[in-house]
Amino acid sequence: MRTGPPHFDFIARPYRWLEYLTVGLALERSRLHFLPVLRGRTSALVLGDGDGRFLARLFALNPALQADAVDISPVMLRLVRHRCPPDAALRTHPADALIFLAEGPRVEYDLVITHFFLDCLTQAQVARLAKAIAPRLVPGALWVVTDFTIPSGAMRLPATLLVRFLYLAFRILTGLRISRLPDHHAALQAAGFCRISEHSSLFGILASEVWQWN
Numbered sequence: 001m002r003t004g005p006p007h008f009d010f011i012a013r014p015y016r017w018l019e020y021l022t023v024g025l026a027l028e029r030s031r032l033h034f035l036p037v038l039r040g041r042t043s044a045l046v047l048g049d050g051d052g053r054f055l056a057r058l059f060a061l062n063p064a065l066q067a068d069a070v071d072i073s074p075v076m077l078r079l080v081r082h083r084c085p086p087d088a089a090l091r092t093h094p095a096d097a098l099i100f101l102a103e104g105p106r107v108e109y110d111l112v113i114t115h116f117f118l119d120c121l122t123q124a125q126v127a128r129l130a131k132a133i134a135p136r137l138v139p140g141a142l143w144v145v146t147d148f149t150i151p152s153g154a155m156r157l158p159a160t161l162l163v164r165f166l167y168l169a170f171r172i173l174t175g176l177r178i179s180r181l182p183d184h185h186a187a188l189q190a191a192g193f194c195r196i197s198e199h200s201s202l203f204g205i206l207a208s209e210v211w212q213w214n
């Protein structure tokens with residue numbers, strides 16, 4: 001087993017097809033669920049966007065948007081560049097998100113996007129991330145989080161098995177060493193964020209949320 005940070009380069013190109021083969025369009029729909037309410041946002045921090053499908057849609061909605069896309073995988077960032085318009089005000093940063101927030105440029109954002117990214121971090125890392133992001137935001141800034149959840153009731157067992165399977169697959173393919181979903185609710189609330197909208201899909205296994213700063 002590899003040690004150190006995960007390596008998503010290897011799966012960057014087939015990522016989209018692996019996703020569609022595993023869960024069809026369910027992830028894509030949950031990523032895009034709150035897109036319409038993001039019209040008019042001007043400055044976005046997008047962490048771990050993967051192959052850029054979401055950022056391309058965000059630029060299509062907001063052509064004047066400025067965005068910092070941070071991803072530990074340079075190949076993913078190349079795909080982001082390829083998908084976004086050539087004249088987009090997009091800065092790409094091949095870096096660990098926590099290091100970028102500690103050392104990167106001091107930009108103020110009115111939007112943060114993390115789709116299926118917080119589940120690559122430990123609870124302590126999500127808490128550090130939320131605390132590091134908060135001072136970079138303007139009042140009223142939005143943070144859109146999309147992630148897997150384990151619902152209660154009849155879907156608890158299937159959801160647990162699916163999440164275990166996905167973590168195992170990512171461990172084998174990328175060396176990701178996380179094996180349980182962090183509680184991002186606790187981390188974001190502790191950092192001063194307030195959840196203002198939520199949407200559940202795939203029988204409660206996927207959650208799209210909008211959190212607001214101040």
Ligand SMILES: C[S@@+](CC[C@H](N)C(=O)[O-])C[C@H]1O[C@@H](n2cnc3c(N)ncnc32)[C@H](O)[C@@H]1O
Pocket residue numbers: 006008031047048049050051070071072073076095096097098114115116117120
């Ligand atoms: C599971 S994929 C999710 C991709 C995409 N956002 C989606 O909705 O499918 C996680 C992404 O986060 C990146 N990543 C993982 N850990 C990271 C870290 N610590 N810092 C920055 N990027 C990271 C990976 O390279 C990958 O692009």
